[in-house]
Amino acid sequence: MINQNIIWIGIQESEIAQTATLFSGSITIFGTNKNGNYAFDKEYNLRYNYNIDNDLWIDFVNQSARKIIQHYPNCLFILYYPMDVTYYDHIVTERIICSNDIHELDLWDNKFRCRDWIGNDIPTIKNKVCYSEKIKENIPDKLLDGQKFVVQGEYSCGGSETWLLTKDSLYDVFAKLESKKKYSISPYIKNNISVNIHLIIYQNEVLLFPPSIQLISNNSLYFNYQGADFITYHHLPKKIRNKVQHYSSIIGERLRRSGYRGVCGIDYIITQSEVFFLEINPRFQSSTFLLNFALQDVGQNISIQHLHMDAFMHTKCQFSIPSLKVNYSFYKYFYSYDNETALKYFEKNAKAFDEVLYISDNLSWNSELEDGTYLYKLVFKRNISAISHDFSLIIHPNLLIDKCIAELQNLESQMLELKIMLLSHGITMSLDAIEYLEQTSGINYEEFSALDLTINNKYYINAPYKTNLTQLSPFQIKIKNNTTWLFYYDTKLALANIRGIDTLSSKISRSGIKYSEFTYLGQDRLRIFHRLGCFFKQKECGCGFCDLENDNRKLTFETIKEAINAYENSPNIHHYLIGGGAQYPQDDFKSICTIAEYLKNKDSKSIYLMSLPPANKRTLNKLKQAGITEVSFNIEIFDRKIAKSYMPGKGEIPIQVYFDALKYAVKLWGKNGSVRTIFIVGLESKDSLLKGIEKVCKIGVSPILSLFKPIENTRLSHLLPLPDDEILDIVIRTEQLCKRYGVTLGPNCIYCEDNTLKITL
């Protein structure tokens, strides 16, 4: 490409890990300080917050460049962040290549001017630019009304100079605003998603790369760029993605005509219906390295850095780039003294987890670490975020290490919060706990990828295990003196017994079907399937969240009877559940009645039926006569449009069929919690969910809240549970509705509430 030694000047050495032999060396803030890398953090034994200007860094670049030039007198430099060029000594600047004119750069980097420049062509967020004094004078009254604003500096980026202005952050934000300086102020859009796209601009063409969703955290004051998710981007509505593409082509064309060359990024804020231009970043992006991963995946020995240089040397791209699929996401972590224990614990988990690539640019915890400095980043080959039904971004709960909704010092009064966290974060086990349990009771988790925990001998919780990034959970089972305990990071929380393996489950019946294929021994009940497989799976319209396999084998009553008899001496069984995959919606429930009658005649334990609602109300009389004592016909998703989309078969059953069956069931079994319906929390908007809950409460039915858990290899595996505080809010509101209408939150049994959002104190 260029027959001279090229040196990268950037932030992290890992930015150029996928650039093959393009660079002979690098000068970076974070790096190994080996093999041609000059790393500031190693030289000064200090990791500083790079969002804040640091003169030492500029000196370091100048000094390191001198050393490199002694070694490679003809070397050239390429900058990650070309706007720094004015600060460097001429010995550096005269060797910088592939950089745009600094005055032009200033226009594109200036957030205010850039919005004016592009504002007639592309929708931009409504904003006002004014002096800090004006903001301080005019805004406070509006904040009292509950309005929120975003205040941004002229050259803001990443985590610097972008603040959320609310009545709570007012004094902190005002303290940051410099007098006689201009800031832009815009209304805060609550439900929005931030998107970034890379462009490479040539003299005669513009290349657009796959966009990503930006993962931005905001505490009460700052917005912080934490990572990117290229996979979740594909789950945005098509019309939105088309707009991003269209607007990016327009901006790229304008940049091309203005003489801009090389790489740049464009940020947008998107809402459910519109895409708003936010800013141009005339530089490489934090997520550039993931595009380089993708280029490698398709066998291209080139990187975005190669293409950036190519754009300065040729009028059109000299490489043939196949259509690129970026199956990556990443999340990065910054130091905070308050979170040091959690950050170290999390780092240890991440390093031990083979589905994550840990990159730290040779972090040493012995260095001085400034608050806010970069520590490490994790790369995933899956999505780590999801778009909620109200169009906000959910970040995987296990990545948000500083979010805890429970006061752990006061656990007994916060068991609901703990349960919510355990259900959504899942759990890990220390190696010695695994070894101990394997040698004693065995570990029962494979059926539902979850552990059955009993906390302090009285709370039952079914915590996801070895699935959906639970390997990064802050909760861990550890063993001390042959007793298993639940820990949150390093804090011991409670005694935690773990249910062992049911040895009968692996037995093969006379018909050749394993017991575990149609029975499941829970904490205190035996679940019996009335059939194998599911009618809707057979018709290829199964639910998007269900991993039940299609199974056409016939399950006879004789086989079911055999298993029931085999379990008859089990001390754990206090009641029965008849459930399993859905049957034909017009089914007469004969086989279910046969099982119920058999159980009724066997002993006096209660029999719970969970099934589709019978099409004919009279069937319910037969079920009662057969011995069924409790029923649940699960609405699951109240918003029927979403129900049809997520459950293309079951969602077609009219909601009225559910209500007719539930209403009649209340007549037969009473308004005492014996008639229930499950709602899945996280598959529809909160409003719609609560409407559905209220409607069933009104007719005397007990709602059960089941948290949505993404299951691998299902159509909805890309979704994530709601944030913990949202889940808590839904539970609290549901409890209020139950109280208002005099029904109980289901289920009635404390053992069976283990996988529901209920805890009986």
Ligand code: SF4
């Ligand atoms: S009805 Fe849906 S959730 Fe139930 S077994 Fe069939 S596919 Fe699974």
